[in-house]
Amino acid sequence: MVEVRNIESRIMKIFEHLHTHPEISWKETETTEYLKNILVESGCNVRTFVDCTGVIGEIGEGKPVVAIRADMDALWQEVDGKFQANHSCGHDSHMTMVLGVLLSIKEMADIPNGTIRFIFQPAEEKGTGALKMVEENVVDDVDFLYGVHLRPIQEVRSGMATPALFHGAARHITGEVLGEDTHGARPHLGVNAIEIGAELVQRLNHIHADPMIPHSVKFTKFQAGGESANIIPGNATFSIDLRAQTNDMIEKLTTSVEDAVKSISDYYHVPINLSLESMMASAIVDPEAQEFMADSIRKVLGEENLVDPVTTTGSEDFHFYTLKKNHIKASVLGLGCDLKPGLHHPNMSFDHQMLMPGVQILTNTVLETLAHLANSHNLKS
Structure with a gap:
């Protein structure tokens, strides 16, 4: 010794x-x-x-x-x-x-x-x-x-x-909802970015992966709107945190998040840009x-x-x-x-x-x- x-x-x-x-x-x-x-x-x-x-x-x-x-x-x-x-x-x-x-x-x-x-x-x-x-x-x-x-x-x-x-492995994803603001009295003229965010939260909560491999997907930031209460925000920024015990699982979760965001973007006809930020390997x-x-x-x-x-x-x-x-x-x-x-x-x-x-x-x-x-x-x- x-x-x-x-x-x-x-x-x-x-x-x-x-x-x-x-x-x-x-x-x-x-x-x-x-x-x-x-x-x-x-x-x-x-x-x-x-x-x-x-x-x-x-x-x-x-x-x-x-x-x-x-x-x-x-x-x-x-x-x-x-x-x-x-x-x-x-x-x-x-x-x-x-x-x-x-x-x-x-x-x-x-x-x-x-x-x-x-x-x-x-x-x-x-x-x-x-x-x-x-x-x-x-x-x-x-x-x-x-x-x-x-x-x-x-x-x-x-x-x-x-x-x-x-x-475990980790990945951080940031995103932008790129819509247009509308008047609170005329919601039919635009898409509410907050509603898009709520829809995204629900979609992420319904990502299903192998329960035998510990993992999680969650929103850690969502920002939309300004000082005026009578403006429906069309733009927003958000962050998503992914965790998994294996490198394969973190990649599967990333694909699921990308698919969920694309489907909502297509449904609302609003661009949503994603950026894959830092990652840690398991x-x-x-x-x-x-x-x-x-x-x-x-x-x-x-x-x-x-x-x-x-x-x-x-x-x-x-x-x-x-x-x-x-x-x-x-x-x-x-x-x-x-x-x-x-x-x-x-x-x-x-x-x-x-x-x-x-x-x-x-x-x-x-x-x-x-x-x-x-x-x-x-x-x-």
């Missing part, structure tokens, strides 16, 4: 810096520079990007390639009456733990052959950062990929951990990667603190890596750390002492995976 006591004080200082210097999606410039400096000091081959934030560090060379990813961005939210960047999703801790893996490995004399890649990815909260890293060919040659996410007390108790998180967890993670949890926290894989209603753009590059075997560590009241709460807090066990679990997982792959390669040779 990996020993990390020698680097504990440095890891806590890193966390304190990252926690007190949050930056929002695609603007993580100072964070990128800070991480880059640590990677360079640690002897990594380092890569940054011309048109975006984020940084990659690498030790070792050749195949196999085992990667570990941390998200970098903070949320923009109101904290104690003031809007600011705020690490209420734990990304500061994720970066800290991944750097802890690097610092732990650098303390070791014997490292398995192959490459270990440290991916510090921007814009997870926008759902676009992982896609950008895929576009930049960051994971083209990766065999195994690991991630980590703090879990709230509602999912995993403090001192426990799960070897896999089954996040988890594609590899059993072998999950077992490497589970074995590390057993070694660090004990069998009694190993939790079964967690199915969660949240989303994570980590899963775009496996959706877009299906050769990658991946899993995400879910770390119980007394996180409360919940993720994205402006005053979220967690037990910082769980950072060190997190570092140990991830370090063991990366090294055991690399050793296994190296041995398999030698046997084939």
Whole structure:
């Protein structure tokens, strides 16, 4: 089992810096520079990007390639009456733990052959950062990929951990009803956009899909009309939120929404424009990667603190890596750390002492995976 006591004080200082210097999606410039400096000091081959934030560090060379990813961005939210960047999703801790893996490995004399890649990815909260890293060919040659996410007390108790998180898929759709206003005394001269909205709500409520796969479709915004009560609004804007536990289901729901909107548009003879906005992929967890993670949890926290894989209603753009590059075997560590009241709460807090066990679990997982792959390669040779 990996020993990390020698680097504990440095890891806590890193966390304190990252926690007190949050930056929002695609603007993580100072964070990128800070991480880059640590990677360079640690002897990594380092890569940054011309048109975006984020940084990659690498030790070792050749195949196999085992990667570990941390998200970098903070949320923009109101904290104690003031809007600011705020690490209420734990990304500061994720970066800290991944750097802890690097610092732990650098303390070791014997490292398995192959490459270990440290991916510090921007814009997870926008759902676009992982896609950008895929576009930049960051994971083209990766065999195994690991991630980590703090879990709230509602999912995993403090001192426990799960070897896999089954996040769901999500998609946001926006729309516009493009009609014309009419006088309240002459409703026959136009179409009421509010009536169209009510019809849409009913149609969405009647979308039927496999009940064995958790899913939901709902309006989250509808705006029509102005100050005058005697004008029937012809225009409106709206938003629809889709959730599903599988990527196939989110695509089926999207098609059903598009069909429903088209039928209403045709019936009322009013254009309704739809725009498919951000999407998050559902988890594609590899059993072998999950077992490497589970074995590390057993070694660090004990069998009694190993939790079964967690199915969660949240989303994570980590899963775009496996959706877009299906050769990658991946899993995400879910770390119980007394996180409360919940993720994205402006005053979220967690037990910082769980950072060190997190570092140990991830370090063991990366090294055991690399050793296994190296041995398999030698046997084939």
